[in-house]
Amino acid sequence: MRNEVVFYLNGMRTGVSGAESAWMLSDYLRYERGLPGTKVVCAEGDCGACTVLVARFRQGRFLEYRSINACIAPVYSLDRSHVITVEGLKRPEGLHPVQEAMVRAQGSQCGYCTPGFVCSMAGMVDSAKRKGCSIDAKMVRNHTTGNLCRCTGYEPILDAGCSLDPGKIPNLASLYSQAPMEAEFGALIPSVCVGTQDAPVFVPATLAEALRLRVDHPGAKLVSGMTDLGVLTNKGKLVPGPRIALHAIDELHSWSEDDGYFRIGARVCLSEVEDALAGSFPEFSNMLKIFASPQIKHSATLGGNLMNASPIGDSTPFLRVAEVSLMLARMGSSGQVEIREVGIDAFIKGGYKELDFAGDEILTSIRIPKSDHHYALFKTSTRKDLDISTVAFAARYRIRNGRLEGVRLALGGVAASVIRMPDEEQMLESGQIGSGLFMRAADSAQARVNPLSDVRGSSTFRKVLVRNLFLKFGDRVMSEAGLPVSEVSV
Ligand SMILES: Cc1cc2nc3c(=O)[nH]c(=O)nc-3n(C[C@H](O)[C@H](O)[C@H](O)COP(=O)(O)OP(=O)(O)OC[C@H]3O[C@@H](n4cnc5c(N)ncnc54)[C@H](O)[C@@H]3O)c2cc1C
Ligand code: FES
Ligand code: FES
Known part of the structure; x- marks a missing residue:
């Protein structure tokens, strides 16, 4: 098993091992990588301030970029993926069109929720491009259901979203070259063991491997999307200990x-x-x-x-x-x-x-x-x-x-x-x-x-x-x- 989680962060190769591999991604970004654009407010998946975009590598290719809550996503769950944060949306030539739209529509006041809205709407643009549809208020509302703003009011944010023309915005996959990432991910040993001696995290790549781990580590908690377990972890209600994460097993997907x-x-x-x-x-x-x-x-x-x-x-x-x-x-x-x-x-x-x-x-x-x-x-x-x-x-x-x-x-x-x-x-x-x-x-x-x-x-x-x-x-x-x-x- 590989003893390092490997993912790309705004196009940069990132390897994480030891205790940090079980940190929530939001903490890792803010405190280890100096990327404080990803905010943490509720730490329960409810407010969306921690939204980032993730493309997972599965069966030899990248899937589309999707918004997730970084506050309940442990770093090990990002193995073999590309993470784009609000900082990574900005290109050397200027702001991302979603960021520009938020500025134009005055969609931000204190700014705490803004990175989350921007990432959700960047994901929405990609989704509209895939479906070949334009963006209307209903679509903006649906894609930002998981984002709360307590000071701007939602009208300017809706205006920003509705002003976006998917036909004129490059898709997220074009922001960073995926070829080197795919080459590296394709060559990696797929299963991973990280964490610490007391709290190892196993990420098996086959069902048989996972079932053997179930026998060898009877107390280990099975981990899937972490949306229930992540909240319990952040509330201190889940006893730390061994974990068997199921996300690398292709047949379960x-x-x-x-x-x-x-x-x-x-x-x-x-x-x-x-x-x-x-x-x-x-x-x-x-x-x-x-x-x-x-x-x-x-x-x-x-x-x-x-x-x-x-x-x-x-x-x-x-x-x-x-x-x-x-x-x-x-x-x-x-x-x-x-x-x-x-x-x-x-x-x-x-x-x-x-x-x-x-x-x-x-x-x-x-x-x-x-x-x-x-x-x-x-x-x-x-x-x-x-x-x-x-x-x-x-x-x-x-x-x-x-x-x-x-x-x-x-x-x-x-x-x-x-x-x-x-x-x-x-x-x-x-x-x-x-x-x-x-x-x-x-x-x-x-x-x-x-x-x-x-x-x-x-x-x-x-x-x-x-x-x-x-x-x-x-x-x-x-x-x-x-x-x-x-x-x-x-
Ligand atoms: C903000 C927020 C809103 C939510 N809204 C809703 C809602 O509207 N309705 C609702 O029903 N729920 C809701 N939930 C709860 C949660 O999202 C769901 O229950 C979700 O489907 C859990 O799936 P998961 O993959 O994230 O599970 P995890 O959190 O990874 O695991 C949940 C449990 O299932 C076990 N488990 C997972 N996969 C397997 C497997 N293959 N074999 C054996 N055991 C397994 C785990 O060991 C754990 O005990 C919400 C959660 C949050 C944080
Ligand atoms: S901090 Fe509120 S959803 Fe993550
Ligand atoms: S701009 Fe302050 S919370 Fe949205």
Whole structure:
């Protein structure tokens, strides 16, 4: 294994080993490299002041540049990538067009948030160029969901973003020559061991290697996109110790489709899932639009969301009703990788963060069966963007001859885990579609759940939300069935 993390920083080769390799990138940039343009405000992935652009080298080539939060990205996760910070966007001949636009539109006052907005918008320009589209206010808003400004006000920032013409701005890959980086990355030993003796960080390049490390280091924490673990680390809630990072294992990054299933690799990030499933599961893809921010979704993985096992994890209600199965790998006694397939209902055992998952296993992929079912996914949160669910509702169903068939229902935020509602499923299948049917199911669900009270809402409020979400589902079904919906309004 290589004992140095190697990446390029604004075109300069950078090697990091020892304890620094586990620092967050923002700290490394500011305190080790003298690049204070990358700011740190929340250190939780919420404000975007630490946004930088990263192109990862995978399977012999660079992927596109994507914005990420440097405050929750450990240096080792940048191995074999090119990082561009706000300082690196400026060229000898002048400011980057996004920087110029912010100056022209007076998009900055104290300036603390500005580098983050500039990096997010530079990533947006590249994305618009790839899609061949122009930039409008909606696009600027979507790409800066993860950036907060407390003093300028957003109008001048929006004006700056809307003034950008992707056709006239060079793409990020043209700012620095990628050829020498590719040549070096292609020749490197792909797996890495860095960190310290007490807290080694293993970055295996194959699944077999990772599974052997699972056996040899039973206490090591698996690390994926770090969006949950990075926050815990910064809050001092994650005990320092050995880590096994999964980002260098190519097979975990792939997704595929056959006649029966979509197979999404555990390391596929949520922005890729949003695109990959847009055609077949548009309801889920749309729900991901209000999941976190672009920076988070460029790092966070579907596997990490499921394995974090939060009762308010946003993908889990969909995964439950879609009846997915999980592929779990372990190293067999004969030295061969063994795969176990387990259905989602058996996998989620019901207690808080209680999963059918052994300490020597790794989730490799999620299989989503294709079907002609409809889906309804509702997320309620205190604000629309960049917020965690208070209560989430998911339903899968078919409408046949005025009745519902194949109903599966799941609720997040009302119990120790994301739960199914089998009694209400049966109830909804038992009668003709009509307002009374949904009223009965809504009343039953409200009476059955017993949520906790916390900062996001009291138990009573959550119970009312559950009822209203069932009624909202009723509106959706009635409308699809061609029936008047006014009787079942929330
Ligand atoms: C600002 C912010 C906003 C957020 N918004 C949302 C939101 O709107 N909705 C929401 O649901 N979540 C949200 N999150 C939480 C987080 O982004 C997601 O849970 C994310 O999907 C976690 O994925 P990850 O790859 O970053 O996981 P990590 O943080 O790397 O890991 C999470 C857990 O999963 C385990 N794990 C990861 N991969 C595997 C694997 N392949 N096999 C076995 N175990 C594994 C890890 O050991 C760890 O316990 C937010 C987080 C932040 C910081
Ligand atoms: S410092 Fe706020 S998102 Fe990183
Ligand atoms: S300019 Fe001060 S926080 Fe945005």
